Amino acid sequence: MVFTPGPSDPFIEFMRPPPDETPAQATARMKRELDAQRRSDAIDESIKRERDQAKKDKNVIKVLLLGQSESGKSTTLKNFRMRYSRDDWEKERNGWRAVVQLNIVRSITTILSVMESELNGDSSAQSDEEEATLVQPDESNDTRFTERHQLLMIRLAPLRGVEAELKRRLGAGSEPVHPTLHMSATPFEAENDAVVSNLRRASPEFAVRSWRDVLDPEGRPLHTENTPADLDSVSDIIAGCKDDMKALWDDRCVRAALRRRKLRLPDSAGFFLNDLDRIASRDYVVSDNDIVRARLRTVGIQEHRLRFRHGPFDNPKEKARKLAGNGGYSTWEAAVLLFRAAWLPFFDNVNVIIFLSPVSVFDQRLEEDPRVNRLEDSIILWTSICQSKLLAKTQLILFLNKCDLLRRKLKRGVQVKAFLPSYGNRPNDVIPVVKCATFILACFTILWAD
Numbered sequence: 001m002v003f004t005p006g007p008s009d010p011f012i013e014f015m016r017p018p019p020d021e022t023p024a025q026a027t028a029r030m031k032r033e034l035d036a037q038r039r040s041d042a043i044d045e046s047i048k049r050e051r052d053q054a055k056k057d058k059n060v061i062k063v064l065l066l067g068q069s070e071s072g073k074s075t076t077l078k079n080f081r082m083r084y085s086r087d088d089w090e091k092e093r094n095g096w097r098a099v100v101q102l103n104i105v106r107s108i109t110t111i112l113s114v115m116e117s118e119l120n121g122d123s124s125a126q127s128d129e130e131e132a133t134l135v136q137p138d139e140s141n142d143t144r145f146t147e148r149h150q151l152l153m154i155r156l157a158p159l160r161g162v163e164a165e166l167k168r169r170l171g172a173g174s175e176p177v178h179p180t181l182h183m184s185a186t187p188f189e190a191e192n193d194a195v196v197s198n199l200r201r202a203s204p205e206f207a208v209r210s211w212r213d214v215l216d217p218e219g220r221p222l223h224t225e226n227t228p229a230d231l232d233s234v235s236d237i238i239a240g241c242k243d244d245m246k247a248l249w250d251d252r253c254v255r256a257a258l259r260r261r262k263l264r265l266p267d268s269a270g271f272f273l274n275d276l277d278r279i280a281s282r283d284y285v286v287s288d289n290d291i292v293r294a295r296l297r298t299v300g301i302q303e304h305r306l307r308f309r310h311g312p313f314d315n316p317k318e319k320a321r322k323l324a325g326n327g328g329y330s331t332w333e334a335a336v337l338l339f340r341a342a343w344l345p346f347f348d349n350v351n352v353i354i355f356l357s358p359v360s361v362f363d364q365r366l367e368e369d370p371r372v373n374r375l376e377d378s379i380i381l382w383t384s385i386c387q388s389k390l391l392a393k394t395q396l397i398l399f400l401n402k403c404d405l406l407r408r409k410l411k412r413g414v415q416v417k418a419f420l421p422s423y424g425n426r427p428n429d430v431i432p433v434v435k436c437a438t439f440i441l442a443c444f445t446i447l448w449a450d
């Protein structure tokens, strides 16, 4: 629309074409005016779009899921998506098959490596006080490996190739990630990376930037070279090894060797060896529970949009207002951040932070920095978050998870005070341990609330 001033407009004199204007000059002038008008319309349009977006954003809650590696960020997000983003969940279901298969194969190859070390006479992990209490009374020389075990190892050797193949496929969509400076055990500020650089060691765990990169909308791994026949060949080998895998996992010599090396596979991420009958078959169908339990280390930033009929954190009054006001939906934007040094830029405009702190890790050390106790690392991270001025208006939510693993660990007789002397003589039970962790972590929120 071209602007035409009215006769009383003071600008009319400026806008009036010169009396001696030639037809060519008139055409050029009109083109200039049209261009100027187009630019002006475009600016108006963009202002309108921004206003509309700002109105929509009022209903968007920005949430960050934070926590150390293996704290359960991806699992928490999966639980939300399973419930609130069911269509996408269903589309990705088959894509998880390769991840579960990789989890199984990885457990088996871990066992094979332990057997190799034992047969080569490599010394097992140093025994300590805890381990001494865990050694079975009947554990003796008859738990040594024999020719039968060697035969099992030979028959299961093809699984090493399957592991490499599955990694190649899953990595193809997202480029596997190698540990870097930013994966260190530090608070999230980057300058602390230098402190632990000399202690860093390579992490053996396969990782991808985002699980969405490896699951296409059709529910199959993204890698274009993967044909259904390729996928079937992996399933065939795994199905063919089922009985041997079961024999390996049920073997008492194997269990004894794992105990000697302090490897508790059932408590480790992505453990599926008790489900071999169901999973190691050609027609395996991935269940919801399998997806939630499947372990795929993610080291990138993932952003997801979830729509809630009413927000998960709404109070009843707010809920009623939303139901009346905008059709009852609010959007929850979740980002899972992993590199600690990458957290800071995302703190701007974030409404909620859900911080995951596993309580079962009091006796574990970080893989990326074996100096650091995992529970202490969680406390350091949480403190950094509570102290951040950028988060002064952000709601902080603390999830203490992995209580089931804590219960199992305490039941086995592992003593909290052996790892955290300050725990003192409090009872070695789940509730007191969780209360104690809550107390310590809550202290920081209160301390820095001002």
Ligand SMILES: Nc1nc2c(ncn2[C@@H]2O[C@H](COP(=O)(O)OP(=O)(O)OP(=O)(O)O)[C@@H](O)[C@H]2O)c(=O)[nH]1
Pocket: 067, 068, 069, 070, 071, 072, 073, 074, 075, 076, 268, 269, 270, 271, 292, 293, 294, 295, 296, 297, 298, 299, 338, 401, 402, 403, 404, 405
């Ligand atoms: N038993 C038990 N396992 C859990 C719980 N929460 C998470 N897990 C498992 O812990 C493992 C690690 O969880 P993830 O969600 O992958 O952890 P993450 O924080 O995303 O880890 P990174 O991707 O390495 O940063 C997975 O195998 C989960 O199934 C829990 O409450 N109990």
Ligand SMILES: [Mg+2]
Pocket: 073, 074, 075, 296, 297, 298, 299
């Ligand atoms: Mg993850």
